[in-house]
Amino acid sequence: MIICKDLNITQGAFKLSNINFQIKKGEYVVLMGKTGCGKTTILEVICGLRKLSSGEIWLNSNEISNFVPAQREIGYVPQDGALFKNMTIAQNIGFALKIRKWPKNEINMRVLELAKLLGIEPLLNREAHDLSGGEKQRVALARALSFYPKILCLDEPISALDDTTKVEMFNLLLELKKNLEITVLHISHSKEDALKLSDKVLLLTNGVLNEYKPTEILNKI
């Protein structure tokens, strides 16, 4: 479970004040709002990539507001995937485990397990720059899931993909939601994502964050 209490974020002239929400364990939440309204900023603050001016972020029973990103155990998938270009796909997926000094055979087993789950086994020995947009997102997802994160933060993982790949990725996220029961905060512009994937929708409008049921969102945007 993640709880954000009275978050105040200042970034130059841009400000977000009194942001409050909570995501229960196993809940899939879609965060929506217009471009530039601060959705990615909230996600980055949760991941520890951006400073919080004031407020508290609780993950399960720990206050993580002052934790560095590595201590937070949050899986993060940016919009472009941001795969490590100097590594193979297998090395990308196993990177977090290498940093955690897992034994090599266990890293290989986990990489294979995730590759099977996400349908990217044939890509394991390839380089990141060889992949299509959809493949990159799958690899980024596998990499973020590798270390069993407490929550997964997805920054528009579907929006930049073509229509066919979008459907594939969409179905994959649905499967992950069913099979892994992982807590997810997913930024999206799409009502379809909100309707089909989410248990709850957070809508950020003019700096105010409101909570809706997925079906209610149709009338709000």
Added chain:
Amino acid sequence: MMGVMASTYIFLIIAMMLADLSYTTPYHIFEALKSEEIQYAIKLSLITCTVTMILSLLVAIPLGYFMARFEFRGKKVIDAILDIPIVLPPLVIGLSLLILFQTAPGKFIESHMRITYTVYSVVIAQFMVACAFAVRTMYVTFVQINNRQEQVALTLGCNQMQSFFYVLLPQAKNGILTAASLAWARALGEFGPILIFSGATRMRTEVLPTTVFLEMSVGNIEAAVAVSLIMIFSGFAVLMIVRLFGEKKTAI
């Protein structure tokens, strides 16, 4: 129009080298290479340029990273200071270094270890100029690499140092090679600061540009041109090797 100007520039560079080539003979080059003083100058140039290149990279990589990735008060001032060795006339750098070692801290260092008019001063003089080019190259290299991958690395469990070494540095490899070749080539051509700060003593602080100067001053133009050609070819060889090596690595 711009194409003509660009071709004229390239033509001028080649024409200068061809003119040097036409002014000397293999005999003069062979004679120059046989001279004990010139052999010493070649050896000293190779050693000091390599040391300067290593020192420049050791400074340029962390400094370039810091300037590219962090915002802080006074950053613009530091940025301008880093370019001073590029815009200052080389003679002024040499003079400033000489004066620096006449101040109390400089004298204190000199009382423990002689710097001015020694080989150390050659390296310092080369380093002061070459490092500025290496820093600028590394700064541009790091700015051009999107920091999103480093951010992801942080969420995956890396500390700042690990994300730098595992994620950023391997991607900056071509920039590092360029910075290294620039620093080396810059150091090879340095003359003004060395003349002032290290002197032009044969078999002591004589590097290749000093040789050209000394041979010219005694009217031995053929030897000066022969040494110039040695410098041109060694500089060109280093730049080419680094470029080819860089491309090969990128292709893999």
